[in-house]
Amino acid sequence: MTSIKVNGVVRDLKDVPEDTPLLWALRDELGLTGTKYGCGVNECGACTVHIDGDAVQSCQTTVGEVGDSEVTTIEGLSEDGSHPVQQAWKELGVAQCGYCQVGQMMMAAALLKNNHHPTDEDIEGEMWNICRCGTYPRIRAAVKSAAQKMGQQEAAQ
Ligand code: FES
Ligand code: FES
CATH class of the missing domain: 3.10.20.30 (Beta-grasp domain)
Structure with missing residues (x-):
């Protein structure tokens, strides 16, 4: 088995x-x-x-x-939707139809593990996920917001 x-x-x-x-x-x-x-x-x-x-x-x-x-x-990713990426996605209302967004968040979380200060170029380079609704500007903003949250969490530890 x-x-x-x-x-x-x-x-x-x-x-x-x-x-x-x-x-x-x-x-x-x-x-x-x-x-x-x-x-x-x-x-x-x-x-x-x-x-x-x-x-x-x-x-x-x-x-x-x-x-x-x-x-x-x-x-x-978290038990209660509290991962910084999930929080940022909610706060910025990133999703439109929502279909692509789980894949986007998983890609973002992996990106942020290795890059705590991603630029637009980093995000565009790493996150090749397709969004038919064109939420890319909000995705970029949410990735940066999540990066900030992670930095604050680290500073508080
Ligand atoms: S369903 Fe796997 S990359 Fe599109
Ligand atoms: S939010 Fe609709 S495909 Fe991305």
């Missing part, structure tokens, strides 16, 4: 072939429907999750490839 660690918990994936895309295991087997299907061909970023903290496209990663690594989905 295949099992993967998701959001801190080892989950059994009964009867799921190892070549199943992680996206479908998360959504259909584990009910973690925050992660979205957009294109299926690595061109939209809607399916972005973290594997060991790095942004990965779950439509392009098989269950077998996860191995002993740890998967984090939007449901596990």
Whole structure:
């Protein structure tokens, strides 16, 4: 039986072939429907999750490839929506239709882990996710706001 660690918990994936895309295991087997299907061909970023903290496209990663690594989905980014990225997204009302936004937030959280002061160029370079609603200006503002929040949290520690 295949099992993967998701959001801190080892989950059994009964009867799921190892070549199943992680996206479908998360959504259909584990009910973690925050992660979205957009294109299926690595061109939209809607399916972005973290594997060991790095942004990965779950439509392009098989269950077998996860191995002993740890998967984090939007449901596990924080328990209560309190991650600085989630807070900034809410405060700035980034979402329009919302479909792409989970992937955007997961990409942003991974970016901010390695870059605490992202410029517009950094954000545009790293965050290639597509937003059909064109929320890009608000996304850039929210990433910078989240970076500030993270800096304040670090300073307070
Ligand atoms: S659904 Fe995975 S990149 Fe578009
Ligand atoms: S908010 Fe609609 S696709 Fe991005």
